[in-house]
Amino acid sequence: MSDSGEHAPVPKVALAGHPNVGKTTLFNQLTGESRKVGNYPGVTVERTSATLYTPHGHQLELVDLPGSYSLSPNSPDEVVTRDVLLGDLKGESPPDLVICVVDAASLERHLYFVLQVMDAGFPVVLALNQVDRAEDKGLRINHQVLADELGIPVVACQATTGRGIVQLKQTLRFPFPPPTPRRWKGPGAVESGILKLADHLEEAGIARPTAHAVHLLADTSYRIDPQAHLPVGAQVEAREIASTCIAKSQPPEDAISQARFLSIRRTVRAAVTETRTESETFSDKLDRYALHRVWGWFILGGVMFLVFWSIFSFASIPMDLIEKAFGALAAGVGLLLPEGDLRGLITDGMIQGVGSVVIFLPQILLLFLFIGLLEGCGYMARAAFLMDKIMSRAGLTGKSFLPLLSGYACAIPGVMSTRTINSAKERLLTILILPWMSCSARLPVYLLLIPLLVTGSFAQTMMMSLMYFLGTGTALLAAWLLGKRIGRTEPAPQFLLELPPYRVPDFGYVGRHIMGRALAFLKKAGTIILGIVILLWALGSYPKAPEGEDQLSYSVVGRLGNLIEPLVRPLGWDGRLGAAMLTSFAAREVFNGSMAVSFAIGDGEGDNATVRQRIRQRIAGARKPDGSPLYPPLTIFSLLVFYIYALQCLPTTVVVKSETRSWRWALGQLAGMSLFAYLAALLVFQVGRLFGL
């Protein structure tokens, strides 16, 4: 074979396979925790790589390619996989060897992708993952026969338990073997077309000419869509060859896929024996309930309720501890320093401000824990399947479910995970509505304000669920309305989902993910939020009020609040709430710090109440000159509604710009959501007042 790829200084091994096949778990097993995460050049698709040492001490670079069902891509992620495997992605050298990870229980379906990778001209090692599941299904796979039939090494493994990892590493012996010759043969016209086209490509200096020739004939869109790295003449010639084949009743796409499927069937027949007829697996039995048209919804509702109830209930112990620690720290500083500006800055500004945000770390981590566990055990795919029916009414599919659900933790990974959505229209719609999924940064605000409206764990959980319901419901409604205006000519998106079996989650991966989120949150609290609360304290403490005058009203914050008060008054807010809202436009959780700084100024000593209680006491106890509450429940609800809908997160706007490659969409989303939040809060307050609330 004349194909040859460019070689990187350190040999590169790529992990490729269908989505949800266990590639990332295998990657973690092979490399441990030392990973580098970046982007592929020119596109915003994540590139994960790590250094790997073979048992013989050779250093390799292992790259985890985005999950892909075939080399005929349907999403930006799959385009990257195809371009890397064909060596077409500039700035990314092709791998020297590819480990194809397949689900042993669905071998026949996965082998098509393996043949495509082999056809791309790489030495391939087949990692037969989830062998236990295949055994449970009564499938006995003869690895040696499978290896002989395919002409590549085959290793049975179980990525979740580490079974077969050593054997897999042993197959990565350097130097790597040459690529295996093609395992199938097409009809005459197609074969001669491949040869002719490969000669043309070789003359033009294209690396892997046979691989490109096969793919040009096997994939219509690769042949028709402009491919910058291929000579124009090659595509023209490929079209002519395809026309000749069609004239001979041998359409190249059909002929090549039929030849591949024939080869796969022959291989599977030789290597796989069914020891018993198809019987119901444990996953099938569970799915009878989890996907049931009535019970499925009860289970989904129950799971979601349990998640939010746990967030409220279990987190209270660590939250109290954090609160007490910050309280003790403030008290300690109070004992060391006499009364003055520095003590005020440290206790009322820095400690209370940062503490009022850090306190919510346990809840945020619990949310990430539940999302990680639900994803890891395989239930998330079932939830996506159930939600597809609702999503389709909003013009979306179940594919949008996972990004939207990730949005409950943080909008940024949610927006980034929309790359798996193949329809550009659905992807844009999902990005546009995603910030209305109540992210974890909204939790501190909800958790501060909800107890002012209702008491008791059950009522608070219901109220919290209402916040999530309002955000999600409005998002789906907006998707439906926007879908009528954006990309009207695009066909309705289709949803294809492979349900993974139920399994024990990879606790190590979930733990590392949670740890990463915790560190990111603490870093943000210790840098940006600390900086903002210091500034807020200064804005609330200066200029100094003359004797007898209220310090807050005299300060910059007070004056700013007075300035915007006419704008927020129709929402039932006063200038102080307006100023707190303004300060939280870059990051919504700053609202708590801002309120803590505003309300704690001039606080007396000996107050043993916690920061949250003190803010709530101040809000509940604030009175108008006529003695009526300054912040009645309707005002608090209007404030909550504003925080459900406002897009107060600068990093999200930046990521939306990067994903859509357009400031127009990013700024339009920011302006639209801010206006909607204002109007919704206005509506709530004014209608509530009409009803005498």
Place this chain on the structure above:
Amino acid sequence: MDWFLHHWQTIVAFAIVAFPVAIFALRLTRPKKKSGCGGGCDCEGKKL
């Protein structure tokens, strides 16, 4: 000296406040790094 002893907390507080002010100002005014691959790879054409 008396003035300094009387106002030392205000002076230190101002110094602490000046620190984030300087950092935020620096972040706002420094030239932005261009994202992407440096051009020439057709990525500008690959719009959503």
